[in-house]
Amino acid sequence: AKQGGERRYCVFEPSMTEHLNNQLGIETDLRLALARDELELHYQPKVSSGTLSLLGAEALLRWRHPVHGMISPARFIPLAEETGLILAIGRWVLRKACTDLLAWRELGLDLPSVSVNVSARQFSDSTFVPTVRQVLEQTGIEPHRLDLEITESVMTGDVERAVQILLQLKDMGVTLSMDDFGTGYSSLNYIKTFPIDTLKIDQTFVRDVTGSPKDAAIAATIITLAMNLNFSVVAEGVETAEQADFLRSRGCDVFQGYWISRPLPGEAFADFVRKSPP
Ligand code: C2E
Ligand code: CA
Ligand code: CA
Ligand code: CA
Numbered sequence: 001a002k003q004g005g006e007r008r009y010c011v012f013e014p015s016m017t018e019h020l021n022n023q024l025g026i027e028t029d030l031r032l033a034l035a036r037d038e039l040e041l042h043y044q045p046k047v048s049s050g051t052l053s054l055l056g057a058e059a060l061l062r063w064r065h066p067v068h069g070m071i072s073p074a075r076f077i078p079l080a081e082e083t084g085l086i087l088a089i090g091r092w093v094l095r096k097a098c099t100d101l102l103a104w105r106e107l108g109l110d111l112p113s114v115s116v117n118v119s120a121r122q123f124s125d126s127t128f129v130p131t132v133r134q135v136l137e138q139t140g141i142e143p144h145r146l147d148l149e150i151t152e153s154v155m156t157g158d159v160e161r162a163v164q165i166l167l168q169l170k171d172m173g174v175t176l177s178m179d180d181f182g183t184g185y186s187s188l189n190y191i192k193t194f195p196i197d198t199l200k201i202d203q204t205f206v207r208d209v210t211g212s213p214k215d216a217a218i219a220a221t222i223i224t225l226a227m228n229l230n231f232s233v234v235a236e237g238v239e240t241a242e243q244a245d246f247l248r249s250r251g252c253d254v255f256q257g258y259w260i261s262r263p264l265p266g267e268a269f270a271d272f273v274r275k276s277p278p
Helices: 002-011 014-033 073-083 085-106 128-139 159-172 187-193 213-228 241-249 266-275
Strands: 039-048 054-065 069-071 114-117 146-150 175-181 198-201 232-235
Touching: 014 054, 014 073, 039 085, 039 266, 054 073, 054 085, 054 266, 069 073, 073 085, 085 114, 085 128, 085 266, 128 146, 128 159, 159 175, 198 213, 213 232, 213 241
Parallel strands: 054 114, 114 146, 146 175, 175 198, 198 232
Antiparallel strands: 039 054, 054 069
């Protein structure tokens, strides 16, 4: 009777306990994920809007959890940032993306550039710039083949310092993309100050670009802005030919999205590269 009572007792407060256990479990698991080799990078092509030739790929992190299966970065990146695990994970991503680029080259597959996402926590850490330099030196990839995608959130702290870091990265020769452009605030002030190469139009503006006159106006304005400032402009989340037609007609250089390809595991991505128009 006692056993059953205990068991029943747990049922009275499930949601909170479950939630807590789940959080704790995931956090512990995330600590071990690197050592257990559970993280992987998938790659999503970026193509020229005119010829659809391959210009690069964005590395997107995946966690293959032994029990929960594939976990989206939207779920575990925030946790990795809170716990500081993003520093070790971020270093792993950077190194892995660069070594994958080299491995493809050895297979005769020339990927012009690989993009890596950098979170605000990573960016503001004093080890970030040295880590990028070290990975470039150790892998020997040409710096202009590494593109770093940063969001406006890196500028919420010390703007002077952020600019200094960006200048150090530019000096190394890597390229810089402003991710999720248009979703933050003071965007215009930032792009005036920041030595970036590329604006990525956030997919929230691309999604309804053919249905919503407002989204169309915003996307077109970002494209014009980028052209006038001599930035390259990437549309992310391009899912249909209609979206692609509109964006191309307004002068967008680069497409990324399901219309071209979903993010692909390494092997499948290599196949995509093989079949790409020159
Ligand atoms: P993000 O950098 O804005 O990446 C774009 C997201 O849009 C990716 O989600 C991608 O799979 C998805 N996507 C691409 N094309 C389409 C499309 O046509 N339609 C739709 N609906 N979605 C599309 P994912 O892979 O789940 O990544 C989510 C976020 O997690 C990323 O957003 C990025 O902020 C973060 N993330 C991913 N990998 C890393 C990483 O290695 N480091 C850091 N710090 N963050 C990462
Ligand atoms: Ca990105
Ligand atoms: Ca984005
Ligand atoms: Ca995003």
